[in-house]
Amino acid sequence: MNFFPASSASSAAVLLLCALCSPLCAQDDQDLEKVAELQKKVHAVVDRVKGAYVFIGGGSGVCVDPDGWILTNHHVAGGAQNWKVRFTGGKQYDATLVGFHPADDVALLKVRNGKDLPCVELGDSDALKIGDNVIAVGNPFMLGNGSWEPTITLGIVSALHVYLDNPGYKDAVQTDAQINPGNSGGPLIGMDGKVIGINGRIDVKRFMNRVNTGIGYAIPSNQIRRFMPHFKAGGRAFGGYLEGATVGECGDDRYENTGELGDGVFIAGLQDDTPASKAGLTTGDILFDIEGQRPYNLNRFHGIVGAWPAGSTVKVKYKRWDAAKKEFAVHETKVLLGDPEKLRAQEAQVGNLYLGFTPSYDFDDLGVEVDEVMEKGPAATAGLKSGDVIKKVGDARVRDWKDFKAALTGKKAGEKLKLVVLRDGKEMDLTITAEERKIEGMPEKQDE
């Protein structure tokens, strides 16, 4: 029973401490000073970034270069080539759509003959921690039209590396900073005053209205930085993927030597003569580190590789079972993530038709697997979903993308195409209506 008096002694010490402290250190004033410090930081960020905010149509954007490179969402600016944009305060400029990534909802505009424009630099989104304060700048409900004064909202990072389908945000930053219709394309800013994401998506329809529910998503700055050269080169950018490999989640006991769930992902199947096989990977390898990021499940794996542009070469660490030693050995290699020329050729092959989905890599000659379905596109309207395998177009059996393109030859916009699709092991019929491609692969030539 010795501990009993000791514990009451310690609580007496705490009481004494409280009694001593509150009159001495004038807690109220100290607290107000602390809050004033934080307040100063918020003001400093607002002052630094406000001028670089851009009004684009009913949405938002942010200038990231004094020559007038403006980042926004593809769903804000992807629908037209030429834009009149306004900076905070109302000064108007002509801007041209240069590069875009529809699947990840990013677009890059260029102010024509832009010089010495206010801008903010891209920050390091991988340095973010959950709970960090972030600031969103935007134009919700177009409240800033006329006065050209954007809306500032403050919140925290709610989650990191969020993988979302359709449009496929690969590596989203989730925030509770209030973003609403009109914030799209606007910047999410860290407390260092740098852009750490482009706000693009919210969970909406509260009270039957399109308003924020405390869940907003931004495309991270590090992903955007990697895509920047591709955007600036013009035209469509493509996300990376591990060509020629089928990847599975660890922890499934149907497979041996695949580790625990969360260890990484493993190669379940591999085609010869593909980047993955050339890199020395083989069936059963567990990929546990891609450029310092851990692919703890399949979504995260697709998120990591998709947040790199196609054509990038990334460092991959993997574990391979050493049968002699009866343990995993760690290896490292470099893998090419898809070929943008090939992807562009695939795009061009369907000519002027727009179907609103991207095919997955060819595998097993079973058909064309649907990778990503664009929002509101013909494929989405037809009810096509990511993961579906297209087996037939009309009466023509399609085994791969080549067959699919052949089946589309001679078809025109507005034409109805009957598809036979394999979903969850069942075949179903869908009708897709091809649309005319609205945006050319390459935009008009720049002034410079």
Added chain:
Amino acid sequence: MRRLFSASNASCAAFLLLCAPLSAQDDPTSAMARVLQKVREKVAKSVVSIEVVRDKDPDGRGGSGPSSTHQDYFNRPEGPCTGTLWSEDGYIVTSWFNVSGEVRRVTVRTHDGKSYDAKRLGYDATRDIALLKIEAKDLPVLPKSKLDEAKQGDFVAIVGRAPDPDVPTLNHGILSAVNRMKDACVQTDAELNYGNVGGPLVTVRGEIVGITCQVKPRTNWGQSGGVGFACKHTEIDKALPSLKQNRSVERGKEPWLGVTPAEGAEGVEGVVVAQVAAEGPGEEGGLQEADVITEIDGKRVKTWEELRAVLETKKVGDVVKLKILRKDKAGVQQPKDVKVKLGDNPN
């Protein structure tokens, strides 16, 4: 074993002695929490709960969904709302939305639990404020903030007194913009809702910035969407003399199409409809989501601003002819004519 126990307790106490004062002071989050607690304590004395007794809704509806044909005050949950003491002798300012329409009785309950019958005086529907009067004296009134020093990003809080009149509520955020609603309001991302609207928006020193307002069932904002407004205290003081004399300002009628435009373009020049207000004029005229408005009364419109400029020349009740593009089943944009009888903008 006993010795071990007591030793660990002693070290624990020593650890607390060293650590507790340091971490409590250095953590800005808990500093903010304490400041906000003080704000709530200080401000809550000047915040009142308002009970409004109305006749039952003659149509027997209300309580759910946005509706453009229905009186706003039936479209909110039942229960008390919030007001703010404006003078020591019993003037109270609240959101006009809280006390509008036919009322039988208005009862005000102050922080000390006393109830008063309140008289409804004038209101200003454009600023969304109303003045109440109770017979009392020496009431606690809040100091006012210097609005010319207000800045985007300022920390602010809202104190309300609903649903429980005895439990003041606290919400905090920042000033999102200093000049909104023809410069009569500030904008905040502090959560605003049917309960705390009418309460004061205050600084971290507990000084009034304005009275929270402009939350309606039919607006897209308010109601916890992170876009809220407060009528500046200077605007209220400007309106006060005429409100005291029971004079009111009605809202001017504003022609309204009942559609929200989309953020982006659709590859065609025109105004893309993102949302059609339920039971609004646009819906009655047959407009649908994703329609592209290209012409109004023969005038070509490419942007929302151009469309709004034309609307501003019209009157409520006018019928406008719209040319729109709508996708047919094949996904091809087809031209179509639509007639819309303009309603009165509730926003």
